[in-house]
Amino acid sequence: MKRSKSFVKTLRAAPKDESAKSAQYLIRAGFVHKEMAGLYDFLPLGLRVLENIKSIVREELNKIGCEELQMTALQNPEPWKKTNRFDDQEVDIWFKTELSAGGELGLAPTHEEPITTLMRTYIESYKDLPVYAYQFQTKFRNELRAKSGILRTREFLMKDLYSFSPDEESHEQFYHQAEAAYKRIYERLGLGDCTYETFASGGIFAKFSHEFQTILDVGEDTIYFNKDKSVVLNEEVLLPEVLDELGVKKEDLKSARAAEVGNIFTLKYKYSEPLGLEYTNKDGERRPVFMGCYGIGISRVMGVIAEKYADDKGLVWPENIAPYKYYLIAIGDEAEKLAEEYEAKNSETILYDDTSARPGEKFKDAELIGLPFRLVISDKTLADNSAELTNRQTGETKLIPLSDLKF
């Protein structure tokens, strides 16, 4: 991609209404644009990051037998009324609207009710189970306070997976597979060494839910962990009986701020019962479907990664999710000619800064945008038949022969 072809420009100054480092850089570097509090547009670069995150999540989920679909954001209130979750007293973050023909609609904050209802059409027999269905979907939550850029917004992209199993045993088996898949996902996203599976409140149907928490100063949660971090729990379950059960003592625990990047729940029959999702077992008996749900806030994860890796010069993207691999800068006519060729053949991995800006400005932009590598070719390097490759994360620079360049 050539930068001159994009409508997006980098900004020199950070907007004053953002304080989170990630939000400032994401806006300055042109990954997102703020519409209003808690509402962000994803610009071309930002969208590519989102898509890369989605691809990793999709690959790992498909590996464990999950199937992708896409449901509607506009919601029929009926199923929600059956679980008493359309009531603003029960769920206070609804955005609601009306049909012009009359009748109320909700904008989905999550999808347990609709997908449970949907599955009534397809799940009839034990032979139809299990089902593992997920989607990447825009969720709407009327948060009292949006904050920290794309970390907590009112409209956001979420991956939500729902599991439908015949019984608890079968569910547990999948639940562990999902846990393992989540760990692989965070590993691939570059958050592996700072993300912990955490005990959190699970409501009345399971003792705990499990959250995946990434240690982060601007995170909204406080987590407690023991010395080797084998036991990590959310502050919300820091209770004497829980500590007993997990076999840890409060005085041995340390705390840290963290951002929730995933949450997996055993739902049991919470939704299948009121919504009548049943199947017939081998003995001809009608049984409720045993459910679980598994979320990852895709756009939040992007914010967490941005926040985690950014340094004083700008963003630093892990290679797996970077929008492009190389930021190409050419200095001099010969170099520009060569750069044109490279970009034409590798427009998906090279972001070529072919703008008329001076080199210094391009170097600053390269650092701000934070692609894994900066590639500079100039008359100087060409005289040597080489290009200069700089690693954004380590700052390490080396000259490599042009013949060794692989995009």
Add this chain to the structure above:
RNA sequence: CUGGGUGUGGCGCAGUUGGUAGCGCGCAGCGUUCGGGACGCUGAGGCCGUCGGUUCAAGUCCGAUCACCCAGACCA
């Protein structure tokens, strides 16, 4: 929702006791520059968040309202 703060060209800001709305960046043109956010000249761009009030006169004073930020509470 509670407490605090802020609304003035695209972005960042200044604007005194009320008296013709300014600066920097960015943008356009010309010229010089060209490996770390260059420089000179010229120029375009603003109902000062909104509504109402006081006044000969309001960015400035008064009232209301909306929005945004931070901390906290909340987070099914």
